[in-house]
Amino acid sequence: MAAAAPARIVWKMATVVELVEETAHARTLVLDVPDWPGHVAGQHLDVRLTADDGYQAERSYSVASPPEDDRVALTIERIDDGEVSPYLAGELEVGDRFEVRGPIGGHFTWRAAEGGPILLVAGGSGLVPLMAMLRHRARQGSHADARLLVSARALDALLYREELMRLDDARDGLSITYTLTRDRPERWTGYARRVDAEMLEAVGPAVANMPRVFVCGPTPFVESVADHLVALGHDAAAIHTERFGPTGG
Amino acid sequence: MSTEPDATVLDANAIAGLLAEVFAGAEMTSASRACQSCGQRRAIGEHRLYRGAGLVLRCPACNDIAMIMVEGDGWREVRTAGFWSLRVPGPAAA
Amino acid sequence: MPSFSRGFHGRPRRDVDPSRVPPGQYVEDDFPVLSAGPTPRANLAEWSFAVQGAVDEAVSWTWEELNALPQETVTVDIHCVTKWSKLGTTWTGVSIDTLLENVTTEAEYVSVWADGGYTTNVPLEDLRDGKAWVAHTFDGEPLAPAHGGPARLLVPHLYFWKSAKWVRGLTLTIDDEPGFWEQAGYHNYGDPWREQRYWSD
Numbered sequence: 001m002a003a004a005a006p007a008r009i010v011w012k013m014a015t016v017v018e019l020v021e022e023t024a025h026a027r028t029l030v031l032d033v034p035d036w037p038g039h040v041a042g043q044h045l046d047v048r049l050t051a052d053d054g055y056q057a058e059r060s061y062s063v064a065s066p067p068e069d070d071r072v073a074l075t076i077e078r079i080d081d082g083e084v085s086p087y088l089a090g091e092l093e094v095g096d097r098f099e100v101r102g103p104i105g106g107h108f109t110w111r112a113a114e115g116g117p118i119l120l121v122a123g124g125s126g127l128v129p130l131m132a133m134l135r136h137r138a139r140q141g142s143h144a145d146a147r148l149l150v151s152a153r154a155l156d157a158l159l160y161r162e163e164l165m166r167l168d169d170a171r172d173g174l175s176i177t178y179t180l181t182r183d184r185p186e187r188w189t190g191y192a193r194r195v196d197a198e199m200l201e202a203v204g205p206a207v208a209n210m211p212r213v214f215v216c217g218p219t220p221f222v223e224s225v226a227d228h229l230v231a232l233g234h235d236a237a238a239i240h241t242e243r244f245g246p247t248g249g
Numbered sequence: 250m251s252t253e254p255d256a257t258v259l260d261a262n263a264i265a266g267l268l269a270e271v272f273a274g275a276e277m278t279s280a281s282r283a284c285q286s287c288g289q290r291r292a293i294g295e296h297r298l299y300r301g302a303g304l305v306l307r308c309p310a311c312n313d314i315a316m317i318m319v320e321g322d323g324w325r326e327v328r329t330a331g332f333w334s335l336r337v338p339g340p341a342a343a
Numbered sequence: 344m345p346s347f348s349r350g351f352h353g354r355p356r357r358d359v360d361p362s363r364v365p366p367g368q369y370v371e372d373d374f375p376v377l378s379a380g381p382t383p384r385a386n387l388a389e390w391s392f393a394v395q396g397a398v399d400e401a402v403s404w405t406w407e408e409l410n411a412l413p414q415e416t417v418t419v420d421i422h423c424v425t426k427w428s429k430l431g432t433t434w435t436g437v438s439i440d441t442l443l444e445n446v447t448t449e450a451e452y453v454s455v456w457a458d459g460g461y462t463t464n465v466p467l468e469d470l471r472d473g474k475a476w477v478a479h480t481f482d483g484e485p486l487a488p489a490h491g492g493p494a495r496l497l498v499p500h501l502y503f504w505k506s507a508k509w510v511r512g513l514t515l516t517i518d519d520e521p522g523f524w525e526q527a528g529y530h531n532y533g534d535p536w537r538e539q540r541y542w543s544d
Protein backbone atom coordinates (compact mmCIF):
# COMPACT_ATOMS: atom_id res chain seq x y z
CA MET A 1 0.00 0.00 0.00
CA ALA A 2 1.53 3.24 -1.12
CA ALA A 3 1.26 6.46 0.82
CA ALA A 4 -1.09 8.87 -0.96
CA ALA A 5 0.43 12.00 -2.46
CA PRO A 6 -0.24 14.99 -0.19
CA ALA A 7 -2.17 16.69 -3.03
CA ARG A 8 -5.09 14.36 -2.29
CA ILE A 9 -5.66 15.96 1.09
CA VAL A 10 -5.84 19.52 -0.20
CA TRP A 11 -9.26 21.11 -0.56
CA LYS A 12 -10.15 22.06 -4.13
CA MET A 13 -13.11 23.75 -5.77
CA ALA A 14 -15.30 21.35 -7.74
CA THR A 15 -17.84 22.56 -10.29
CA VAL A 16 -21.16 20.84 -10.91
CA VAL A 17 -21.38 20.05 -14.63
CA GLU A 18 -24.41 17.80 -14.68
CA LEU A 19 -27.24 16.66 -12.41
CA VAL A 20 -29.02 13.33 -12.82
CA GLU A 21 -32.20 12.56 -10.90
CA GLU A 22 -31.81 8.93 -9.85
CA THR A 23 -34.95 8.48 -7.77
CA ALA A 24 -37.45 10.80 -6.07
CA HIS A 25 -34.99 11.14 -3.20
CA ALA A 26 -31.58 10.82 -4.78
CA ARG A 27 -29.57 12.75 -7.29
CA THR A 28 -26.20 12.23 -8.92
CA LEU A 29 -23.87 15.20 -9.13
CA VAL A 30 -21.30 15.03 -11.91
CA LEU A 31 -18.32 17.16 -11.02
CA ASP A 32 -15.34 18.68 -12.67
CA VAL A 33 -12.52 18.52 -10.11
CA PRO A 34 -9.29 20.35 -11.03
CA ASP A 35 -6.18 18.14 -11.23
CA TRP A 36 -8.22 15.04 -10.50
CA PRO A 37 -5.61 12.31 -9.93
CA GLY A 38 -7.96 9.41 -10.66
CA HIS A 39 -9.36 7.14 -8.01
CA VAL A 40 -9.97 3.54 -6.98
CA ALA A 41 -13.51 2.16 -6.82
CA GLY A 42 -14.83 2.46 -3.26
CA GLN A 43 -13.08 5.70 -2.41
CA HIS A 44 -14.94 8.82 -1.37
CA LEU A 45 -14.73 12.59 -1.46
CA ASP A 46 -14.95 14.84 1.56
CA VAL A 47 -17.28 17.73 0.74
CA ARG A 48 -17.21 21.09 2.52
CA LEU A 49 -19.87 23.76 2.23
CA THR A 50 -19.45 27.31 3.49
CA ALA A 51 -22.43 29.56 4.18
CA ASP A 52 -22.05 33.30 3.67
CA ASP A 53 -21.77 33.80 7.43
CA GLY A 54 -18.71 31.57 7.41
CA TYR A 55 -20.45 28.53 8.90
CA GLN A 56 -19.02 25.32 7.47
CA ALA A 57 -20.42 21.83 7.21
CA GLU A 58 -18.45 18.81 6.11
CA ARG A 59 -19.66 15.42 4.86
CA SER A 60 -18.22 12.45 2.99
CA TYR A 61 -19.76 10.95 -0.17
CA SER A 62 -18.67 7.85 -2.01
CA VAL A 63 -17.60 8.27 -5.60
CA ALA A 64 -20.21 6.55 -7.75
CA SER A 65 -18.31 6.72 -11.02
CA PRO A 66 -15.67 4.17 -12.00
CA PRO A 67 -11.99 5.15 -12.37
CA GLU A 68 -12.44 4.78 -16.14
CA ASP A 69 -14.67 7.87 -16.31
CA ASP A 70 -13.15 11.32 -16.83
CA ARG A 71 -15.62 13.04 -14.58
CA VAL A 72 -16.34 12.35 -10.93
CA ALA A 73 -19.90 11.46 -9.89
CA LEU A 74 -21.41 11.45 -6.41
CA THR A 75 -24.90 10.12 -5.67
CA ILE A 76 -26.57 11.94 -2.80
CA GLU A 77 -29.65 10.71 -0.98
CA ARG A 78 -31.77 13.51 0.46
CA ILE A 79 -32.29 13.11 4.22
CA ASP A 80 -35.38 15.06 5.21
CA ASP A 81 -34.11 17.18 8.08
CA GLY A 82 -30.50 16.89 7.07
CA GLU A 83 -28.32 19.94 6.96
CA VAL A 84 -26.31 19.21 3.81
CA SER A 85 -28.14 16.64 1.68
CA PRO A 86 -31.24 18.79 1.05
CA TYR A 87 -28.87 21.38 -0.39
CA LEU A 88 -26.75 19.02 -2.50
CA ALA A 89 -29.70 16.90 -3.67
CA GLY A 90 -32.07 19.86 -3.95
CA GLU A 91 -30.99 23.47 -4.20
CA LEU A 92 -27.69 22.89 -6.00
CA GLU A 93 -27.60 23.84 -9.70
CA VAL A 94 -25.30 23.15 -12.61
CA GLY A 95 -22.49 25.67 -12.43
CA ASP A 96 -22.45 25.79 -8.62
CA ARG A 97 -19.20 25.06 -6.87
CA PHE A 98 -18.17 23.56 -3.55
CA GLU A 99 -14.99 22.34 -1.94
CA VAL A 100 -13.92 18.73 -2.15
CA ARG A 101 -10.96 16.77 -0.83
CA GLY A 102 -9.84 13.42 -2.14
CA PRO A 103 -10.11 10.80 -3.40
CA ILE A 104 -9.88 9.30 0.04
CA GLY A 105 -9.82 5.77 1.34
CA GLY A 106 -7.93 2.57 0.82
CA HIS A 107 -9.48 -0.04 3.03
CA PHE A 108 -12.87 -0.06 1.34
CA THR A 109 -11.63 -0.34 -2.24
CA TRP A 110 -11.53 -2.98 -4.98
CA ARG A 111 -9.55 -3.16 -8.18
CA ALA A 112 -10.52 -5.58 -10.94
CA ALA A 113 -6.93 -6.81 -10.98
CA GLU A 114 -7.50 -8.20 -7.49
CA GLY A 115 -10.09 -10.59 -8.92
CA GLY A 116 -12.78 -12.44 -7.07
CA PRO A 117 -14.76 -13.96 -5.69
CA ILE A 118 -16.35 -10.89 -4.11
CA LEU A 119 -19.63 -10.41 -2.29
CA LEU A 120 -21.07 -6.90 -2.19
CA VAL A 121 -23.90 -6.21 0.29
CA ALA A 122 -25.64 -2.86 0.02
CA GLY A 123 -28.22 -1.23 2.26
CA GLY A 124 -29.91 1.81 0.73
CA SER A 125 -27.35 4.41 -0.32
CA GLY A 126 -24.61 1.97 0.66
CA LEU A 127 -24.98 0.84 -2.93
CA VAL A 128 -23.03 3.88 -4.18
CA PRO A 129 -19.43 2.74 -3.58
CA LEU A 130 -20.33 -0.82 -4.55
CA MET A 131 -21.78 0.47 -7.82
CA ALA A 132 -18.45 2.16 -8.53
CA MET A 133 -16.83 -1.26 -8.08
CA LEU A 134 -19.31 -2.95 -10.44
CA ARG A 135 -19.01 -0.23 -13.07
CA HIS A 136 -15.23 -0.55 -12.87
CA ARG A 137 -15.52 -4.34 -13.19
CA ALA A 138 -17.66 -4.00 -16.30
CA ARG A 139 -15.37 -1.41 -17.92
CA GLN A 140 -12.39 -3.68 -17.31
CA GLY A 141 -14.18 -6.61 -18.89
CA SER A 142 -13.61 -8.61 -15.72
CA HIS A 143 -15.36 -11.93 -15.31
CA ALA A 144 -14.42 -12.21 -11.64
CA ASP A 145 -17.12 -14.00 -9.62
CA ALA A 146 -19.09 -11.10 -8.12
CA ARG A 147 -22.37 -11.21 -6.25
CA LEU A 148 -24.36 -8.13 -5.28
CA LEU A 149 -27.08 -8.29 -2.64
CA VAL A 150 -29.02 -5.02 -2.45
CA SER A 151 -31.50 -4.15 0.25
CA ALA A 152 -33.89 -1.29 -0.55
CA ARG A 153 -37.14 -0.10 0.99
CA ALA A 154 -38.98 -0.38 -2.31
CA LEU A 155 -38.32 -0.69 -6.00
CA ASP A 156 -38.68 3.05 -6.57
CA ALA A 157 -36.07 3.69 -3.86
CA LEU A 158 -33.56 1.42 -5.59
CA LEU A 159 -30.65 3.36 -7.06
CA TYR A 160 -29.41 2.65 -10.59
CA ARG A 161 -32.24 0.22 -11.19
CA GLU A 162 -32.05 0.02 -14.97
CA GLU A 163 -28.27 -0.08 -15.03
CA LEU A 164 -28.27 -2.92 -12.50
CA MET A 165 -30.60 -4.88 -14.75
CA ARG A 166 -28.25 -4.34 -17.71
CA LEU A 167 -25.21 -5.42 -15.67
CA ASP A 168 -27.08 -8.49 -14.48
CA ASP A 169 -27.94 -9.42 -18.07
CA ALA A 170 -24.32 -9.30 -19.19
CA ARG A 171 -23.71 -12.88 -18.09
CA ASP A 172 -20.13 -12.17 -17.19
CA GLY A 173 -19.99 -13.78 -13.76
CA LEU A 174 -22.02 -11.15 -11.92
CA SER A 175 -25.25 -12.05 -10.15
CA ILE A 176 -27.55 -9.52 -8.48
CA THR A 177 -30.12 -10.29 -5.80
CA TYR A 178 -32.63 -7.77 -4.45
CA THR A 179 -34.56 -7.67 -1.24
CA LEU A 180 -37.32 -5.11 -0.79
CA THR A 181 -38.04 -4.54 2.87
CA ARG A 182 -41.04 -2.23 2.99
CA ASP A 183 -43.02 -2.20 -0.26
CA ARG A 184 -42.99 -4.51 -3.22
CA PRO A 185 -44.77 -4.80 -6.56
CA GLU A 186 -47.68 -7.20 -6.69
CA ARG A 187 -45.97 -10.00 -8.57
CA TRP A 188 -42.65 -9.67 -6.77
CA THR A 189 -41.03 -13.07 -6.34
CA GLY A 190 -37.77 -11.88 -4.84
CA TYR A 191 -36.81 -11.53 -1.20
CA ALA A 192 -39.02 -9.34 0.93
CA ARG A 193 -37.28 -9.16 4.29
CA ARG A 194 -34.19 -7.83 5.99
CA VAL A 195 -30.90 -9.45 5.05
CA ASP A 196 -30.28 -12.48 7.25
CA ALA A 197 -27.86 -15.42 7.41
CA GLU A 198 -30.03 -17.65 5.25
CA MET A 199 -30.17 -15.03 2.50
CA LEU A 200 -26.44 -14.39 2.63
CA GLU A 201 -25.71 -18.08 2.44
CA ALA A 202 -28.06 -18.50 -0.52
CA VAL A 203 -26.47 -15.59 -2.39
CA GLY A 204 -22.94 -16.89 -1.76
CA PRO A 205 -20.11 -17.30 -2.65
CA ALA A 206 -19.53 -20.21 -0.30
CA VAL A 207 -17.36 -19.57 2.74
CA ALA A 208 -14.92 -22.20 1.48
CA ASN A 209 -14.19 -20.01 -1.58
CA MET A 210 -12.97 -17.29 0.78
CA PRO A 211 -14.65 -14.32 -0.88
CA ARG A 212 -13.77 -10.76 -0.01
CA VAL A 213 -16.88 -9.09 1.25
CA PHE A 214 -17.80 -5.40 1.12
CA VAL A 215 -20.76 -4.26 3.23
CA CYS A 216 -22.00 -0.68 3.10
CA GLY A 217 -25.06 1.19 4.31
CA PRO A 218 -26.63 2.45 7.53
CA THR A 219 -24.76 1.40 10.66
CA PRO A 220 -27.41 -1.02 12.00
CA PHE A 221 -27.53 -2.72 8.59
CA VAL A 222 -23.76 -3.09 8.38
CA GLU A 223 -23.47 -4.39 11.96
CA SER A 224 -26.22 -6.94 11.41
CA VAL A 225 -24.88 -8.19 8.07
CA ALA A 226 -21.32 -8.40 9.36
CA ASP A 227 -22.48 -10.39 12.40
CA HIS A 228 -24.37 -12.82 10.13
CA LEU A 229 -21.35 -13.22 7.84
CA VAL A 230 -19.05 -14.04 10.74
CA ALA A 231 -21.62 -16.48 12.12
CA LEU A 232 -21.69 -18.18 8.69
CA GLY A 233 -17.95 -18.67 8.95
CA HIS A 234 -16.54 -15.83 6.86
CA ASP A 235 -13.14 -14.62 8.03
CA ALA A 236 -13.58 -11.30 9.83
CA ALA A 237 -10.43 -10.02 8.15
CA ALA A 238 -11.99 -10.59 4.72
CA ILE A 239 -15.05 -8.46 5.55
CA HIS A 240 -14.67 -4.78 4.70
CA THR A 241 -17.33 -2.51 6.15
CA GLU A 242 -18.26 1.13 5.66
CA ARG A 243 -20.91 2.61 7.93
CA PHE A 244 -22.99 5.56 6.84
CA GLY A 245 -24.52 6.39 10.23
CA PRO A 246 -28.09 6.10 11.46
CA THR A 247 -29.93 6.99 8.27
CA GLY A 248 -27.33 5.96 5.78
CA GLY A 249 -27.49 9.11 3.67
CA MET B 250 -20.52 -5.62 30.22
CA SER B 251 -23.17 -5.73 27.53
CA THR B 252 -23.83 -2.75 25.35
CA GLU B 253 -26.75 -1.17 23.56
CA PRO B 254 -26.67 -1.23 19.73
CA ASP B 255 -25.69 2.22 18.52
CA ALA B 256 -27.06 3.32 15.17
CA THR B 257 -24.82 6.37 15.10
CA VAL B 258 -21.41 4.76 15.42
CA LEU B 259 -19.20 5.02 12.35
CA ASP B 260 -15.83 3.55 11.43
CA ALA B 261 -12.49 5.11 10.64
CA ASN B 262 -13.44 5.38 6.93
CA ALA B 263 -15.44 8.43 8.01
CA ILE B 264 -12.25 10.18 9.14
CA ALA B 265 -9.99 8.86 6.39
CA GLY B 266 -9.40 12.41 5.12
CA LEU B 267 -8.61 13.72 8.59
CA LEU B 268 -6.23 10.82 9.24
CA ALA B 269 -4.51 11.47 5.92
CA GLU B 270 -3.98 15.09 6.94
CA VAL B 271 -2.65 14.13 10.35
CA PHE B 272 -0.35 11.41 9.02
CA ALA B 273 1.25 13.59 6.33
CA GLY B 274 -0.79 12.27 3.41
CA ALA B 275 -0.57 8.56 4.24
CA GLU B 276 -3.67 6.45 3.52
CA MET B 277 -4.42 5.19 7.01
CA THR B 278 -7.62 3.15 6.70
CA SER B 279 -5.75 0.28 5.09
CA ALA B 280 -3.01 0.43 7.72
CA SER B 281 -3.41 -2.37 10.24
CA ARG B 282 -3.15 -2.50 13.98
CA ALA B 283 -2.38 -5.37 16.36
CA CYS B 284 -4.44 -4.69 19.46
CA GLN B 285 -2.57 -4.32 22.72
CA SER B 286 -5.38 -6.09 24.56
CA CYS B 287 -6.66 -8.93 22.41
CA GLY B 288 -3.81 -9.27 19.93
CA GLN B 289 -6.13 -9.27 16.90
CA ARG B 290 -4.78 -7.51 13.80
CA ARG B 291 -7.41 -5.48 12.00
CA ALA B 292 -7.46 -2.72 9.42
CA ILE B 293 -7.78 0.78 10.83
CA GLY B 294 -10.80 1.19 8.53
CA GLU B 295 -12.62 -1.47 10.57
CA HIS B 296 -12.06 0.34 13.86
CA ARG B 297 -15.15 1.90 15.37
CA LEU B 298 -15.22 5.68 15.57
CA TYR B 299 -16.67 7.50 18.57
CA ARG B 300 -17.07 11.25 18.87
CA GLY B 301 -16.80 12.51 22.39
CA ALA B 302 -14.92 15.61 23.45
CA GLY B 303 -12.37 14.28 20.97
CA LEU B 304 -12.30 11.37 18.54
CA VAL B 305 -11.79 7.80 19.68
CA LEU B 306 -11.05 4.72 17.58
CA ARG B 307 -11.67 1.32 19.18
CA CYS B 308 -10.60 -2.21 18.31
CA PRO B 309 -13.41 -3.96 16.40
CA ALA B 310 -12.65 -7.21 18.20
CA CYS B 311 -12.38 -6.15 21.84
CA ASN B 312 -13.34 -2.45 21.98
CA ASP B 313 -10.03 -1.38 23.48
CA ILE B 314 -8.71 2.09 22.63
CA ALA B 315 -6.68 2.34 19.43
CA MET B 316 -6.46 6.09 19.07
CA ILE B 317 -7.57 9.33 20.69
CA MET B 318 -7.46 12.59 18.74
CA VAL B 319 -7.99 16.04 20.18
CA GLU B 320 -8.32 19.12 18.01
CA GLY B 321 -7.72 22.68 19.21
CA ASP B 322 -7.33 26.01 17.48
CA GLY B 323 -4.62 25.40 14.94
CA TRP B 324 -3.42 22.04 16.24
CA ARG B 325 -4.28 18.38 16.48
CA GLU B 326 -2.91 15.89 18.96
CA VAL B 327 -2.98 12.15 18.38
CA ARG B 328 -2.37 9.32 20.83
CA THR B 329 -2.13 5.78 19.51
CA ALA B 330 -2.20 2.45 21.29
CA GLY B 331 -1.40 -0.98 20.00
CA PHE B 332 1.02 -1.76 17.19
CA TRP B 333 0.09 0.22 14.09
CA SER B 334 1.56 -1.09 10.81
CA LEU B 335 1.82 1.27 7.91
CA ARG B 336 3.71 0.36 4.78
CA VAL B 337 5.10 3.29 2.78
CA PRO B 338 7.31 3.36 -0.32
CA GLY B 339 11.05 3.26 0.25
CA PRO B 340 14.13 2.86 -1.92
CA ALA B 341 14.26 -0.36 -3.94
CA ALA B 342 17.10 -2.78 -3.30
CA ALA B 343 20.08 -2.01 -5.53
CA MET C 344 -10.11 31.95 2.74
CA PRO C 345 -13.20 29.75 2.46
CA SER C 346 -15.14 29.84 -0.78
CA PHE C 347 -18.85 30.32 -0.27
CA SER C 348 -21.36 27.78 -1.53
CA ARG C 349 -24.19 29.66 -3.20
CA GLY C 350 -27.50 29.03 -1.48
CA PHE C 351 -26.15 27.00 1.44
CA HIS C 352 -27.33 28.31 4.78
CA GLY C 353 -26.79 25.66 7.42
CA ARG C 354 -29.26 25.40 10.25
CA PRO C 355 -30.93 28.60 11.51
CA ARG C 356 -29.58 29.73 14.86
CA ARG C 357 -31.78 31.73 17.16
CA ASP C 358 -30.84 34.76 19.22
CA VAL C 359 -30.15 34.21 22.90
CA ASP C 360 -29.02 36.25 25.86
CA PRO C 361 -25.25 36.43 25.28
CA SER C 362 -24.54 36.54 29.02
CA ARG C 363 -25.64 32.91 29.19
CA VAL C 364 -23.25 31.79 26.50
CA PRO C 365 -19.60 31.21 27.49
CA PRO C 366 -16.86 32.37 25.10
CA GLY C 367 -16.54 30.33 21.92
CA GLN C 368 -19.87 28.55 22.35
CA TYR C 369 -23.01 28.51 20.21
CA VAL C 370 -26.50 27.58 21.35
CA GLU C 371 -27.91 24.26 20.20
CA ASP C 372 -31.57 23.26 20.41
CA ASP C 373 -30.84 19.59 19.75
CA PHE C 374 -29.07 17.49 22.33
CA PRO C 375 -26.07 16.00 20.51
CA VAL C 376 -24.99 12.57 21.66
CA LEU C 377 -21.28 12.37 22.30
CA SER C 378 -19.50 9.35 23.65
CA ALA C 379 -16.04 7.87 23.97
CA GLY C 380 -17.34 4.34 23.55
CA PRO C 381 -20.33 2.04 23.26
CA THR C 382 -23.46 2.66 25.35
CA PRO C 383 -23.52 0.29 28.31
CA ARG C 384 -26.66 -1.72 28.83
CA ALA C 385 -28.03 -1.07 32.31
CA ASN C 386 -29.17 -3.71 34.77
CA LEU C 387 -31.06 -1.87 37.47
CA ALA C 388 -31.28 -4.96 39.67
CA GLU C 389 -27.51 -4.95 39.91
CA TRP C 390 -26.95 -1.17 39.72
CA SER C 391 -25.39 0.66 42.61
CA PHE C 392 -23.83 4.04 43.27
CA ALA C 393 -20.88 4.16 45.66
CA VAL C 394 -18.93 6.83 47.54
CA GLN C 395 -15.61 5.29 48.48
CA GLY C 396 -11.85 5.86 48.58
CA ALA C 397 -10.30 8.20 51.15
CA VAL C 398 -13.37 8.13 53.39
CA ASP C 399 -13.89 6.82 56.92
CA GLU C 400 -16.59 4.49 55.67
CA ALA C 401 -17.56 3.65 52.12
CA VAL C 402 -21.27 3.85 51.37
CA SER C 403 -23.45 2.75 48.47
CA TRP C 404 -27.05 2.85 47.30
CA THR C 405 -29.05 0.50 45.12
CA TRP C 406 -31.29 1.96 42.44
CA GLU C 407 -34.28 1.78 44.79
CA GLU C 408 -32.32 3.36 47.62
CA LEU C 409 -31.09 6.20 45.41
CA ASN C 410 -34.62 6.94 44.26
CA ALA C 411 -35.84 6.94 47.88
CA LEU C 412 -33.46 9.76 48.80
CA PRO C 413 -34.61 13.40 48.65
CA GLN C 414 -34.86 14.38 44.99
CA GLU C 415 -34.30 17.77 43.39
CA THR C 416 -35.37 19.15 40.05
CA VAL C 417 -33.11 21.82 38.60
CA THR C 418 -32.97 23.79 35.37
CA VAL C 419 -29.45 24.56 34.22
CA ASP C 420 -27.45 25.54 31.17
CA ILE C 421 -24.93 22.99 29.93
CA HIS C 422 -21.78 23.63 27.90
CA CYS C 423 -19.91 21.05 25.83
CA VAL C 424 -16.24 21.53 25.01
CA THR C 425 -17.11 20.80 21.37
CA LYS C 426 -18.66 24.29 21.42
CA TRP C 427 -22.38 23.71 21.74
CA SER C 428 -24.36 24.97 24.71
CA LYS C 429 -27.89 23.95 25.57
CA LEU C 430 -29.80 26.40 27.71
CA GLY C 431 -32.54 25.66 30.19
CA THR C 432 -32.19 21.92 30.57
CA THR C 433 -34.23 20.34 33.35
CA TRP C 434 -32.94 17.44 35.38
CA THR C 435 -34.15 15.48 38.39
CA GLY C 436 -31.81 13.61 40.68
CA VAL C 437 -30.08 13.44 44.01
CA SER C 438 -27.80 16.24 45.12
CA ILE C 439 -24.20 15.18 45.76
CA ASP C 440 -24.56 17.05 49.07
CA THR C 441 -27.15 14.46 50.08
CA LEU C 442 -24.83 11.62 49.09
CA LEU C 443 -21.92 13.15 51.04
CA GLU C 444 -23.99 13.91 54.15
CA ASN C 445 -22.55 11.15 56.32
CA VAL C 446 -19.20 10.93 54.60
CA THR C 447 -16.11 11.94 56.56
CA THR C 448 -13.04 12.64 54.49
CA GLU C 449 -9.87 14.66 54.18
CA ALA C 450 -9.78 14.14 50.46
CA GLU C 451 -9.82 17.20 48.23
CA TYR C 452 -10.38 15.46 44.91
CA VAL C 453 -12.84 13.07 43.38
CA SER C 454 -12.34 10.46 40.70
CA VAL C 455 -15.68 9.84 39.03
CA TRP C 456 -16.11 6.43 37.49
CA ALA C 457 -18.74 4.97 35.22
CA ASP C 458 -19.89 1.86 33.40
CA GLY C 459 -17.92 1.42 30.20
CA GLY C 460 -14.66 2.49 31.86
CA TYR C 461 -15.05 6.27 31.54
CA THR C 462 -13.49 8.40 34.25
CA THR C 463 -13.19 12.09 35.03
CA ASN C 464 -11.83 14.09 37.95
CA VAL C 465 -13.26 17.04 39.86
CA PRO C 466 -12.18 18.90 43.03
CA LEU C 467 -14.46 17.81 45.86
CA GLU C 468 -15.46 21.44 46.44
CA ASP C 469 -16.91 21.58 42.91
CA LEU C 470 -19.39 18.83 43.78
CA ARG C 471 -20.57 20.43 47.04
CA ASP C 472 -23.03 23.17 47.94
CA GLY C 473 -25.67 22.63 45.33
CA LYS C 474 -23.34 22.38 42.35
CA ALA C 475 -23.76 18.73 41.37
CA TRP C 476 -26.25 15.85 41.19
CA VAL C 477 -26.63 12.25 40.20
CA ALA C 478 -29.37 12.83 37.62
CA HIS C 479 -31.75 10.14 36.34
CA THR C 480 -34.47 12.21 34.69
CA PHE C 481 -34.12 14.69 31.83
CA ASP C 482 -36.97 16.97 30.74
CA GLY C 483 -39.40 14.87 32.76
CA GLU C 484 -38.45 11.55 31.13
CA PRO C 485 -36.12 8.79 32.33
CA LEU C 486 -32.66 9.60 31.08
CA ALA C 487 -32.07 7.76 27.78
CA PRO C 488 -29.10 5.36 27.64
CA ALA C 489 -27.51 7.38 24.84
CA HIS C 490 -27.49 10.42 27.11
CA GLY C 491 -26.14 8.55 30.11
CA GLY C 492 -29.12 6.65 31.50
CA PRO C 493 -29.93 5.22 33.96
CA ALA C 494 -28.00 7.98 35.73
CA ARG C 495 -25.25 10.44 35.00
CA LEU C 496 -23.31 12.94 37.02
CA LEU C 497 -24.47 16.51 36.44
CA VAL C 498 -21.93 19.29 37.09
CA PRO C 499 -23.20 22.13 34.91
CA HIS C 500 -20.66 24.77 35.93
CA LEU C 501 -17.89 22.78 34.22
CA TYR C 502 -17.62 21.56 30.63
CA PHE C 503 -20.03 18.70 30.14
CA TRP C 504 -17.39 15.98 29.76
CA LYS C 505 -17.14 16.24 33.56
CA SER C 506 -20.82 15.19 33.83
CA ALA C 507 -19.96 11.53 33.44
CA LYS C 508 -22.57 9.40 31.69
CA TRP C 509 -23.47 6.02 33.20
CA VAL C 510 -21.96 7.12 36.51
CA ARG C 511 -21.53 4.44 39.17
CA GLY C 512 -19.48 6.11 41.86
CA LEU C 513 -17.18 8.70 43.34
CA THR C 514 -13.78 7.73 44.63
CA LEU C 515 -12.48 10.42 46.93
CA THR C 516 -8.74 10.87 46.54
CA ILE C 517 -5.94 12.73 48.31
CA ASP C 518 -4.20 13.46 45.02
CA ASP C 519 -5.83 14.70 41.87
CA GLU C 520 -6.12 11.85 39.33
CA PRO C 521 -6.79 12.99 35.75
CA GLY C 522 -9.55 11.02 34.06
CA PHE C 523 -10.10 9.91 30.47
CA TRP C 524 -10.33 13.20 28.60
CA GLU C 525 -7.99 14.95 30.98
CA GLN C 526 -5.30 12.40 30.17
CA ALA C 527 -6.10 12.77 26.49
CA GLY C 528 -5.24 16.48 26.50
CA TYR C 529 -8.28 18.29 27.82
CA HIS C 530 -8.07 20.76 30.69
CA ASN C 531 -7.84 19.33 34.18
CA TYR C 532 -10.51 21.68 35.59
CA GLY C 533 -12.63 22.75 32.60
CA ASP C 534 -14.29 26.10 33.42
CA PRO C 535 -16.30 27.18 30.34
CA TRP C 536 -16.28 30.82 31.43
CA ARG C 537 -12.49 30.89 31.32
CA GLU C 538 -12.56 28.74 28.19
CA GLN C 539 -10.42 26.03 29.79
CA ARG C 540 -10.72 23.45 27.03
CA TYR C 541 -7.23 21.96 26.70
CA TRP C 542 -4.37 21.22 29.06
CA SER C 543 -2.39 24.08 27.53
CA ASP C 544 -5.10 26.70 28.19
